[in-house]
Amino acid sequence: MNDITQTLLGVVSDWDGSYKGAYNIREDGGCAGRQSSENIKIESKNDNPGIVIRVSSKAQQETVYIPACVTHSGVSDLVYNDFIIEDGADVIIVAGCGVHSDGEEEARHNGIHRFFIGKNAKVLYKEKHVGTGNGEGAKRIDPVTDIEMQEGSYMEMDTMQISGVTSTNRLTTAKLGAGAKLVIHERLLTDNDEKAKSDFKVDLDGEDSSVDLVSRSVAKGNSYQEFYSTLNGNNKCTGHSECDGILSENGKVIAVPALYAANIDASLIHEAAIGKIAGEQIIKLCTLGLTEEEAERKIIDGFLK
Amino acid sequence: MLELKDIRWTTEDGEEILKGINLSVPDGKLTVVTGPNGGGKTSLAKVVAGLYKASDGKIFIDDNDITDWSITERSKNGIAYAFQQPVRFKGLTVRDLLEISAERTLSSVEICSLLSEVGLCGREYMDREADASLSGGESKRIEIATVLARKNAKMLVFDEPEAGIDLWSFTNLIKAFEEIKTDHSRSLLIISHQERIMNIADYIAVVADGKVSRMGTREEILPTLMNETGSACCSLRNK
Numbered sequence: 004m005n006d007i008t009q010t011l012l013g014v015v016s017d018w019d020g021s022y023k024g025a026y027n028i029r030e031d032g033g034c035a036g037r038q039s040s041e042n043i044k045i046e047s048k049n050d051n052p053g054i055v056i057r058v059s060s061k062a063q064q065e066t067v068y069i070p071a072c073v074t075h076s077g078v079s080d081l082v083y084n085d086f087i088i089e090d091g092a093d094v095i096i097v098a099g100c101g102v103h104s105d106g107e108e109e110a111r112h113n114g115i116h117r118f119f120i121g122k123n124a125k126v127l128y129k130e131k132h133v134g135t136g137n138g139e140g141a142k143r144i145d146p147v148t149d150i151e152m153q154e155g156s157y158m159e160m161d162t163m164q165i166s167g168v169t170s171t172n173r174l175t176t177a178k179l180g181a182g183a184k185l186v187i188h189e190r191l192l193t194d195n196d197e198k199a200k201s202d203f204k205v206d207l208d209g210e211d212s213s214v215d216l217v218s219r220s221v222a223k224g225n226s227y228q229e230f231y232s233t234l235n236g237n238n239k240c241t242g243h244s245e246c247d248g249i250l251s252e253n254g255k256v257i258a259v260p261a262l263y264a265a266n267i268d269a270s271l272i273h274e275a276a277i278g279k280i281a282g283e284q285i286i287k288l289c290t291l292g293l294t295e296e297e298a299e300r301k302i303i304d305g306f307l308k
Numbered sequence: 309m310l311e312l313k314d315i316r317w318t319t320e321d322g323e324e325i326l327k328g329i330n331l332s333v334p335d336g337k338l339t340v341v342t343g344p345n346g347g348g349k350t351s352l353a354k355v356v357a358g359l360y361k362a363s364d365g366k367i368f369i370d371d372n373d374i375t376d377w378s379i380t381e382r383s384k385n386g387i388a389y390a391f392q393q394p395v396r397f398k399g400l401t402v403r404d405l406l407e408i409s410a411e412r413t414l415s416s417v418e419i420c421s422l423l424s425e426v427g428l429c430g431r432e433y434m435d436r437e438a439d440a441s442l443s444g445g446e447s448k449r450i451e452i453a454t455v456l457a458r459k460n461a462k463m464l465v466f467d468e469p470e471a472g473i474d475l476w477s478f479t480n481l482i483k484a485f486e487e488i489k490t491d492h493s494r495s496l497l498i499i500s501h502q503e504r505i506m507n508i509a510d511y512i513a514v515v516a517d518g519k520v521s522r523m524g525t526r527e528e529i530l531p532t533l534m535n536e537t538g539s540a541c542c543s544l545r546n547k
């Protein structure tokens with residue numbers, strides 16, 4: 004594993020020189036380390052590049068790390084990962100992706116993740132994205148996430164793009180069975196000429212399924228963000244989606260929420276608010292001794308925390 | 309000592325709100341500013357804290373002319389201001405705000421002690437976001453705590469600290485003000501309509517229609533205060 008990977012891993016996936024338990028580290032399209040544990044088995048795929056992660060019902064509060072790094076320009080990594088979570092399992096998945104560009108060509112990672120979550124299983128999925136390096140080439144991360152949730156299962160996705168990713172296109176789809184619950188917290192920071200697009204499609208198919216989707220974004224510099232969300236209420240269900248955007252300098256954000264209710268007992272809500280930091284917030288922090296720049300930084304850091 | 313000399317403030321629309329305010333706030337004393345709604349008290353506090361720039365006149369603190377100082381400079385030099393209407397923050401917790409105020413990390417014990425001064429249980433509130441999910445009285449009390457956390461502040465300005473606060477928390481707050489009074493290096497300027505606060509004042513100033521209409525010791529002002537506003541009311545009714 005090279006030094007850049009080590010640094011990126013520290014930023015995106017809690018790396019402190021080693022991982023306990025199951026892990027798979029992907030570096031520039033290859034495998035830089037893998038370990039299965041008793042309850043979490045990781046194997047290579049036969050048809051496509053990528054891995055299959057099998058989490059047995061016996062796994063309870065176990066963690067698996069599956070970070071991916073691209074450490075120089077001219078690499079375009081495409082990977083297909085499948086997560087098979089057996090009934091009743093309880094697992095924490097620490098993903099995370101860092102792309103580093105040092106030349107004129109693009110450094111790119113495309114992760115296609117499929118989740119099959121068994122009955123009453125519980126998944127916490129944590130994902131951080133970062134771009135580093137001074138290369139001219141774009142740093143791109145384009146994740147696709149498909150989720151199938153069985154009866155009574157629970158998934159929490161905590162995703163965050165910290166900085167430096169030139170362009171990202173995130174597509175997340177989910178199908179929820181009866182009583183399944185999906186919670187998504189997305190935080191996106193873009194600056195300079197960066198672009199980010201985030202698109203969620205959630206089918207609330209099962210009775211009493213629910214989704215809570217909160218996206219917080221900050222667009223600084225000349226950056227541009229698009230947020231789309233579609234909640235389909237096909238049964239008695241509850242859905243909430245919220246998009247909160249802060250604009251700074253010449254940042255632009257477009258938020259396009261859609262709600263489709265196809266059942267009399269579907270209850271769907273959307274909230275969206277975009278604007279600059281409220282002047283009174285900056286003023287209050289100035290009265291506590293911060294300069295305007297410090298106040299703005301505190302507010303943005305807190306908002307994206 | 310804070311001194312305002314012939315302070316005027318005009319809104320962007322050109323309406324003059326403060327029409328020549330002269331006021332001295334002595335060190336180590338509690339000065340209450342009271343007066344009718346819309347009389348200019350909050351505008352006065354904002355001019356002191358630097359939120360509004362005086363269109364004319366001078367402000368001095370210990371003989372330093374601070375008229376042109378920014379909000380941050382005033383704050384760094386000892387002026388602290390608790391807003392009449394607290395600001396809400398999505399993403400900043402009560403702990404974050406108090407640590408910004410104190411300019412250092414605070415232990416949970418320190419946070420609990422600050423919040424107990426305003427009648428809040430620290431354990432329950434320190435990790436809550438200071439956002440719109442707080443009730444009016446809760447966010448008002450947190451606002452006050454952010455000023456109490458500024459231990460180096462010499463001039464503490466509170467704008468209607470009583471507003472929306474329950475009786476029990478208010479009793480705690482009065483104690484906190486009395487405590488500050490015993491430290492003779494700190495001054496309190498409290499905008500208030502509350503008799504219990506006026507009862508612990510050293511000085512009372514009445515601000516009406518953008519001017520200080522009366523100023524004196526509590527003993528001089530308080531006994532006649534009610535008559536004054538009462539008669540204003542009657543004279544309107546008699547018209």
Ligand SMILES: Nc1ncnc2c1ncn2[C@@H]1O[C@H](COP(=O)(O)OP(=O)(O)OP(=O)(O)O)[C@@H](O)[C@H]1O
Nearest residue numbers: 319320325343344345346347348349350351352392
């Ligand atoms: N930023 C502003 N722009 C325009 N008008 C303002 C502004 N701030 C205050 N005013 C006006 O100035 C007058 C005095 O307001 P101020 O808030 O200072 O009164 P107050 O004495 O604090 O009243 P209250 O007791 O109700 O709090 C009011 O008529 C108010 O509408």
Ligand SMILES: [Mg+2]
Nearest residue numbers: 349350351392
């Ligand atoms: Mg006021």
